[in-house]
Amino acid sequence: MHTQVLIVGAGPVGLTMAAELARYGVSVRIVDKAPQRTDKSKALVLWSRTLELLERGPGSARFIAAGFKAQAVNFIAGDKLIGRVDMGAVDTPFPFGLMIPQADTERLLEEYLAELGVTVERGVEVTDFSCELDGVTATLLQSDGSDDLVSAEWLIGCDGAHSLVRHTVGAPFTGETMPSDWMLADVHMRGYPCPDSEASVYWHKDGAFVIFPISPGRYRLIADLPPSGEAHPPTPTLEQVQAVIQRRGPPGMTAHDPIWLAGFRINGRKVSNYRWGRAFLVGDAAHVHSPAGGQGMNTGMQDAFNLAWKLALVVGGECRETLLDSYSLERSFVGDQVLKSAQRLTVVGTLKNPVARTVRNAVGHVMLGLASVKHAFADTMTQVSVGYPAGPLNGVEIHGDGYTAGERYRPALEGAPSGIRATPHFQLFASSDIIANALPAPLARLVESRIGPDLGDRLYLVRPDGYLACSTRCIDDVSAYLNQIAPPQAPAA
Numbered sequence: 001m002h003t004q005v006l007i008v009g010a011g012p013v014g015l016t017m018a019a020e021l022a023r024y025g026v027s028v029r030i031v032d033k034a035p036q037r038t039d040k041s042k043a044l045v046l047w048s049r050t051l052e053l054l055e056r057g058p059g060s061a062r063f064i065a066a067g068f069k070a071q072a073v074n075f076i077a078g079d080k081l082i083g084r085v086d087m088g089a090v091d092t093p094f095p096f097g098l099m100i101p102q103a104d105t106e107r108l109l110e111e112y113l114a115e116l117g118v119t120v121e122r123g124v125e126v127t128d129f130s131c132e133l134d135g136v137t138a139t140l141l142q143s144d145g146s147d148d149l150v151s152a153e154w155l156i157g158c159d160g161a162h163s164l165v166r167h168t169v170g171a172p173f174t175g176e177t178m179p180s181d182w183m184l185a186d187v188h189m190r191g192y193p194c195p196d197s198e199a200s201v202y203w204h205k206d207g208a209f210v211i212f213p214i215s216p217g218r219y220r221l222i223a224d225l226p227p228s229g230e231a232h233p234p235t236p237t238l239e240q241v242q243a244v245i246q247r248r249g250p251p252g253m254t255a256h257d258p259i260w261l262a263g264f265r266i267n268g269r270k271v272s273n274y275r276w277g278r279a280f281l282v283g284d285a286a287h288v289h290s291p292a293g294g295q296g297m298n299t300g301m302q303d304a305f306n307l308a309w310k311l312a313l314v315v316g317g318e319c320r321e322t323l324l325d326s327y328s329l330e331r332s333f334v335g336d337q338v339l340k341s342a343q344r345l346t347v348v349g350t351l352k353n354p355v356a357r358t359v360r361n362a363v364g365h366v367m368l369g370l371a372s373v374k375h376a377f378a379d380t381m382t383q384v385s386v387g388y389p390a391g392p393l394n395g396v397e398i399h400g401d402g403y404t405a406g407e408r409y410r411p412a413l414e415g416a417p418s419g420i421r422a423t424p425h426f427q428l429f430a431s432s433d434i435i436a437n438a439l440p441a442p443l444a445r446l447v448e449s450r451i452g453p454d455l456g457d458r459l460y461l462v463r464p465d466g467y468l469a470c471s472t473r474c475i476d477d478v479s480a481y482l483n484q485i486a487p488p489q490a491p492a493a
């Protein structure tokens with residue numbers, strides 16, 4: 001009953017984590033207390049950056065085949081179009097939001113995991129665990145009521161907003177719950193006046209009303225409602241949904257045949273430390289926030305992409321354990337930004353004061369008329385601008401050549417290593433592989449050489465997750481960088 005990594009929770013984040021580790025050759029067990037995968041649509045969108053990262057493992061094609069491409073978001077107040085953000089110009093092979101119900105995302109990830117030989121153990125709950133210096137021991141409650149003890153080198157809490165892992169390590173989950181109730185309605189609808197490939201955000205004096213296309217004729221509607229005062233936000237009826245449509249939306253829309261109706265409240269909460277010794281917090285276990293912008297699941301999956309290659313290198317003895325500390329620093333920084341922007345979008349969309357609304361509409365119209373603002377908005381939403389500008393893994397850089405350490409390295413997307421690989425590799429872009437061959441053997445093992453004939457004397461070292469580690473004209477800088485993360489070498493005899 002030993003495994004290198006025990007993953008608690010098989011939601012989209014746990015499945016991503018397991019798939020990445022398994023394709024890197026790490027032995028994993030992944031357990032989930034629920035007897036079945038969710039059948040709910042929950043998170044609806046895979047953004048461009050997540051698709052880029054999925055491309056390296058399962059490939060994006062299977063997700064794209066099951067989804068529907070949304071190209072733009074309209075912001076509307078009354079009968080006036082305040083602005084339109086188009087994702088078509090985002091510099092990515094996937095310039096769209098891929099609308100795909102969370103249930104399908106999970107199904108496809110689980111199918112990929114099965115291709116890698118890993119089965120999710122369902123109906124198995126982690127009820128307790130303890131961390132020692134060199135490993136973790138966890139108690140698994142099986143569906144027949146029996147307990148098993150499992151030992152692991154590392155434990156990863158992908159166990160959602162009410163995380164047992166977070167409670168057990170005692171990580172404070174600081175933030176607040178918004179004082180409003182929200183309705184979610186996945187419905188069929190007639191009369192949507194925009195193309196089906198576009199989402200719309202209606203800023204109404206009663207509050208926000210958002211329409212996301214799921215597939216032609218099928219939509220997700222979200223709106224804030226006055227606080228009900230009840231312990232749990234009430235589930236809306238179809239009649240209540242229709243009343244919101246008529247009051248806040250454009251005329252002539254009729255909802256019918258609801259697929260999923262739910263009430264929810266918005267929490268904005270986050271831990272500040274994502275690593276607790278041998279345990280990690282990933283996804284909703286580490287951060288929850290407003291669904292505005294649809295960033296939650298994508299941020300969680302990208303936490304997993306960030307941690308997986310580091311853990312694989314450490315488990316394989318290729319890198320020193322301190323590499324793992326960078327996970328918390330990098331992803332907590334991103335989590336803070338996502339929380340702030342989701343909160344800002346929510347507050348802006350739910351303004352009630354008439355003067356504030358008038359100002360918002362006027363400023364919004366001017367700002368969303370500027371190409372630079374629209375580009376920045378689209379880059380943020382699609383998460384291609386996520387990076388680690390002050391990250392602990394950033395090495396030296398050539399100033400002014402267009403790439404900054406910690407930034408997503410765009411050229412690494414083309415022909416990036418993909419599929420099943422035993423060890424994650426850094427990519428070294430250089431004009432010839434003679435340069436990469438100059439690295440000492442223990443460091444060369446970490447690197448895969450990529451030839452860019454137009455690079456001249458420049459060298460770009462790119463992390464396994466596609467972010468620039470360092471740029472330089474001197475291979476010694478690359479050696480120095482890798483030496484910092486590689487295990488100390490035994491002195492020559």
Ligand SMILES: Cc1cc2nc3c(=O)[nH]c(=O)nc-3n(C[C@H](O)[C@H](O)[C@H](O)COP(=O)(O)OP(=O)(O)OC[C@H]3O[C@@H](n4cnc5c(N)ncnc54)[C@H](O)[C@@H]3O)c2cc1C
Pocket residue numbers: 008009010011012013014031032033034042043044045102124125126127158159160161163164184262264282283284285291294295296297298300
């Ligand atoms: C109504 C609703 C609408 C949403 N809409 C959006 C959206 O539009 N966009 C977006 O990005 N996000 C949205 N989200 C949020 C999104 O669903 C989450 O961000 C995402 O599911 C987080 O994934 P996760 O894997 O971290 O956690 P979860 O999906 O919560 O998965 C955690 C898993 O851990 C398991 N588990 C928990 N405790 C244990 C234990 N002790 N032992 C074993 N297993 C355990 C659970 O059974 C569960 O399967 C929505 C959520 C809800 C509820």
